[in-house]
Amino acid sequence: MRPRLALVPGEPAGVGPELCIRAMHRLHDADIVVFGDRDALSQAADRIGLPVSFADAGAVVAAPGTIRIIDIPNAAPATPGTPDPRNAAAVISALEGAAAACIAGTFDGLVTGPVHKASINAGGIAYTGTTGLLARHAGREVVMMLANDIVRVALATIHLPLREVADAITPAGLERTLRITHAALREDFGIAAPVIAVLGLNPHAGEAGHLGREEIEVIEPVLERLRGEGMALNGPLPADTAFLPAKLEGFDAVLAMYHDQGLPVLKYSGFERAVNLTLGLPYPRVAVDHGTALDLAGKGTADPSSLLAAIDTCTQLARQRQGAHRGITP
Structure with a gap:
C-alpha cells in the first residue's frame, strides 16, 4: 500500500x-x-x-x-x-x-x-x-534527530544555553535517549543491530578526567549498562574526530550531547537534503x-x-x- x-x-x-x-x-x-x-x-x-x-x-x-x-x-x-x-x-x-x-x-x-x-x-x-x-x-518521550544522506545525529539536549547543558545530561535522561534512538533505528530504519557513536561532553571526551568528569561519572556508566543488554554503543568519543568519514562508515547514528556539537557537521555535510525527525x-x-x-x-x-x-x-x-x-x- x-x-x-x-x-x-x-x-x-x-x-x-x-x-x-x-x-x-x-x-x-x-x-x-x-x-x-x-x-x-x-x-x-x-x-x-x-x-x-x-x-x-x-x-x-x-x-x-x-x-x-x-x-x-x-x-x-x-x-x-x-x-x-x-x-x-x-x-x-x-x-x-x-x-x-x-x-x-x-x-x-x-x-x-x-x-x-x-x-x-x-x-x-x-x-x-x-x-x-x-x-x-x-x-x-521523544528524541530529536537530524539526518541527511551522510549522517544521522540524535541529540541528548536540544535548545539550552551552553552553561546549562552539563547539568541537563543525567543518567536517566541519557538512557532514555539511547533507548528511543536504538528502537527507532531498528523499527523505523530497519537496522537489525544498530551501532551508535556516543560523543563525550568535554574536549577529548574529558581526557580521563583532566578536562571534566561527566564522561566518567555519567556517560560511561550508562553505556556500560546498556552494552550489557546487547546495544552496540561506541564511546564516549571525542567529538572533533568522531565525524571523520572513515569512522562514520561504522556508525548508524551519532548521539551528540548538545545542539551545536553535532548539527554544524551535519548541516555542512549536506544542508539541502537534511531533515528533522522526531523519534519515539x-x-x-x-x-x-x-x-x-x-x-x-x-x-x-x-x-x-x-x-x-x-x-x-x-x-x-x-x-x-x-x-x-x-x-x-x-
Missing part, C-alpha cells in the same frame, strides 16, 4: 506554502493530504506561477498540481514576510489535527514545514517547538531542516529540497512501519 502522509505547510507568511506548492507539482510514492489554508496556498501558487487545483482529502489524484486538502482557514490574510499572530491558532490547529489523524491511523506519517515561534507566542499560545507539541499531544512518536514525523525564511517568502526563489527530502524520508519510514506490521521487510 502507498503510505498516506499528512503535510502541514507551517507559517503562512513564510516559505512553507510555496514550498508545498512546488512539492505538490512532483510525483511521490505516497498519497499526501495538506492540512492548511486553501487561500494561502492558492495565493502562493499564483505568486510563483504554478497552477494548482484542490480536491477533497479522500479524492483519487494522479496528476501533479492537484492538492488534496483539509482546509484550516487562517484568521487573517497571509502577507509574505510578515507573520500575523492572528493566524497562530490556525497553524497549531493544523499541526494538532494532522497529528491526531496520524494517531487515529488515518495517515501513516506527518511532514511539517517551518513554523514561526515568536508569532505563535504573540498570538497567545505558549509554544516552544513542534517537537515538544507533538510529544505532549501523543504522551510520549507512534507515527513517523519528519520536518524540514530550515526556518520560515521570511526574507525569501513570496519571491519564488526558496529551495524545496529539504521538503522533498522530508517527504521522501517520511515515505520510507512509513513503508518500513507498514512492512514491520505485516511481518515483512519493505
Whole structure:
C-alpha cells in the first residue's frame, strides 16, 4: 500500500506554502493530504506561477498540481514576510489535527514545514517547538534527530544555553535517549543491530578526567549498562574526530550531547537534503531542516529540497512501519 502522509505547510507568511506548492507539482510514492489554508496556498501558487487545483482529502489524484486538502482557514490574510499572530491558532490547529489523524491511523506519517515561534507566542499560545507539541499531544518521550544522506545525529539536549547543558545530561535522561534512538533505528530504519557513536561532553571526551568528569561519572556508566543488554554503543568519543568519514562508515547514528556539537557537521555535510525527525512518536514525523525564511517568502526563489527530502524520508519510514506490521521487510 502507498503510505498516506499528512503535510502541514507551517507559517503562512513564510516559505512553507510555496514550498508545498512546488512539492505538490512532483510525483511521490505516497498519497499526501495538506492540512492548511486553501487561500494561502492558492495565493502562493499564483505568486510563483504554478497552477494548482484542490480536491477533497479522500479524492483519487494522479496528476501533479492537484492538492488534496483539509482546509484550516487562517484568521487573517497571509502577507509574505510578515507573520500575523492572528493566524497562530490556525497553524497549531493544523499541526494538532494532522497529528491526531496520524494517531487515529488515518495517515501513516506527518511532514511539517517551518513554523514561526515568536508569532505563535504573540498570538497567545505558549509554544516552544513542534517537537515538544507533538510529544505532549501523543504522551510520549521523544528524541530529536537530524539526518541527511551522510549522517544521522540524535541529540541528548536540544535548545539550552551552553552553561546549562552539563547539568541537563543525567543518567536517566541519557538512557532514555539511547533507548528511543536504538528502537527507532531498528523499527523505523530497519537496522537489525544498530551501532551508535556516543560523543563525550568535554574536549577529548574529558581526557580521563583532566578536562571534566561527566564522561566518567555519567556517560560511561550508562553505556556500560546498556552494552550489557546487547546495544552496540561506541564511546564516549571525542567529538572533533568522531565525524571523520572513515569512522562514520561504522556508525548508524551519532548521539551528540548538545545542539551545536553535532548539527554544524551535519548541516555542512549536506544542508539541502537534511531533515528533522522526531523519534519515539507512534507515527513517523519528519520536518524540514530550515526556518520560515521570511526574507525569501513570496519571491519564488526558496529551495524545496529539504521538503522533498522530508517527504521522501517520511515515505520510507512509513513503508518500513507498514512492512514491520505485516511481518515483512519493505
